[in-house]
Amino acid sequence: MNENVKGSIKAMAVLLCIAIASGLLLAICNDVFYYEAGGAEDFNALLSGNWALVEVAEDFTSDYGTVSKVAENGTSHAGFIVVGNGSGKSGAYTMAIIIDRATNKVVAVKTIEMGATSSGYDLSQDQLDAYVGIEIADATAFDVIPSGALVAGATGSSKAINNAFKVAGAYYTIHYLGGSAVDPTEEYLGYLGQISTETFTKADVDGSIAVNNGRLLLVATSQTQVGFYVESTSDGNYVDNGAYRVAIIVDRATAQIVSAKVIEDGATIPGYEVGQTTIDAYVGQAITSGNVFDNFEGGLIDSSSLNAGMTNTGWTQSSRTVRNAFSIVANYYYNAFLGGKYLADLETLATGETWTIVPFAPSTPYVDATILCLAQSSSGKVGIVVSAVSDGVNTTNIMNGEYIVAIIIDGATDEVLSAKIVKDGWVSMDIFAVPQEKVNAYVGTVITSATVFDTFEGGLVAAEGYLNYGETNTGWTQSSRAVRHAFQAVAGCYVEYSENIGG
Amino acid sequence: MKIKDIIMDGLFRQNPTLRLVLGVCSTLALTTSAFDSFGMGVAVTFVLVCSNVIVSLLRNVIPDKVRIPAFVLVIATFVTIVQLFLRKYVNALYANFGVFLPLIVVNCIILGRAEGFAFKNKVGLAALDGLFMGLGYTWAMVLIGGVREILGFGTIFGIKLWDFSIGFFASQSGAFFTYGVVIATFVTIWNAIERKQKLKSATAGVKDPATIAEEKEEN
């Protein structure tokens, strides 16, 4: 008995000693290997440099998440650890983001802690890198998720990550750019309301279209018009002036500028302001190409009477700055709304033709499809570029990307001459891609009515065997049905177009 | 002679992954890539060597009836050190290991060696045993991880080999399948070698079973 108790006491003592020794060792190791997410290690892993944490402005929390740490690498870069609120099934994401303070562009990004319920729904580094290069001009920089970082099947995670960027963007705008974090959209829409009676809603800006000498602050659409709020900067020849902010309204049916107004005048020298009568010279001009205003002199002010010798162009700096605003709008409208950027696709499909864009707005929207570009060729052909998405019938995100299809129709015989997929929309597995021979099945069909393709099955891909893995109940793959949507829309568009114009 | 036995036991005869089938959880979960497998192998080897040394040093102090809690304490301490170290210096591995890093504590290999070897042997031998058991675990992990990475992603140690890949091998079910097939192959080859050795004299040159196993996998 006594021996037993002694043994137990010894055992307890030994265990206690080991436990205390372990605890001490770990306490030391914890100090030696001290680590906190968002410390210099995290930023150094992204961009090596001399990082130091700076104090986070108090209580910086928005609807989208929280800034938890801010670090600076000298004066060249700012680093953020931000928590983006969860979205859908995804929980909150903690991201490390580094912004170049000279260019205000995102230079690196990394996930510190994922919020997805399983790593299958997480975004890869490649996908995150879609954010690299985005410039933060104001708090709206991340309103649109970059297409590479919006991952089908992981939209919750994509949105949670975007929330983190929104928070970082807002913080950067206030504390590094001195801007306001208040969403300026309402204010900008108000400017459009001063020169149009239509009700506008904000549209996503297509970042792939180049904007020179300024930036687009707002693109908004209404039933029949497109409104722009643009900031243009001076070209700096001989005399400099501040940026101009101009509201411009374009009519969709005619692609003409219907009204415009200078909201903020950037003239720094009295007398150089650009008046409403000068602006009105642009009204009535049609946007027939992206550079229609580049040499337009109707809205310029002769500088000779004001101050000869200040410029070598003969026109005032300020009126040239205003012209830049119209050039930005013309270029954007031509490429985004008239589909100018798709002309190259029509040219490769029918070589030797010269294409002219025809403004076209369908009387009713098409189901699961949008007309991106309608053009007439020198020899009477009609080219249409259309975007179509899947109908979503019994789909589980396996195939839900956007398909863009270019189609050429003979204007005389109404026959489909050629067609090709410009952008493939399959997301996860290339077995869902629609082969060219299936697209060619549509070629030769005469478009006799808007519904000619509604029951056409020659271009569909049968979903059988492995392909039938739960994502369709129609017997045809999602992707080939999306392509058929494109042709259905084209038939509708072509019929309406030839009734109105071709006859 | 004893040393040669320890080396052969660790690497082949009693390979923890392929012969004893211990520590299966981490083997299945972390062999999606050769690099993760290698990292886990190194982490486990480190913990094995350290815990073997400490357990062997304390073998005369620790009373028999509390030996298991004492072993667990020692092992948990070293696992925490590995965790703290990786979190700071090799964050990518720390993130990929996830819950399997703390779970090294309950990896049967480590407790098994502490109980079965280190508690009965001198420090030097215990360290050697830990090292070679760890290396045996590591090469088996890298073999399985390599096979899965090549077939599942078309890469090896992150280097792209070709565009061809079979997603199955990267998935959970692929882990079970690859592990099962690798063990069956290894055991078959090993048994054949042992039979040959018995027929010949015991000193005959033996081809390294690891290379045979790998050659077989290449096919």
Place this chain on the structure above:
Amino acid sequence: MNILPIILAAVLSNNFVLIQFLGICPFLGVSQKVDSALGMGIAVTFVMVLTCLVTYPIYQFILVPLGLAYLEIIVFIFVIASLVQIVEMVLKKFIPALYSSLGIYLPLITTNCAILGVAELVLTEALVTGLFEAVMYGLFAGVGFTFAIVLLAGLREKLDKLPIAKSLKGFPITMIASCFMAMAFYAFSLI
């Protein structure tokens, strides 16, 4: 309330054994017979619930406030070992009938990584926001474990009667059977 997502995730789409690879040792070791598999499953579920009930508050209300989060592994493994001991003693003394059927599995549970795994995962799982969810997570992780191990035992009882190549006998064929089960469970996580 996050209960339904927790149940579905823990039992099916994130099944502890087949998707997360936790508790593989008992999954392979105690799956020869359906009866013993069920016993093991119930014992594991029981201990998982207790573990979550104890470790979650310890971590959230003791270790984190004291800045001792780095002691988490040591504390958890000790809590689990003690819990198993206490459960064993309590069962032996008060419910001998249950002890005789479950008791033999309890010593195996201390080194079962599913138990330490559930203690760790419950801290990071996004769906778990409080003690109640933590306990539910433990309960249904255990149910998922039981589900998988009983299914495998059923398969192995059939496999034993089949002629199987010598080199595949035993462990390898069990792995390949598990492979097909994992495929089925993997399908749940695709949704």
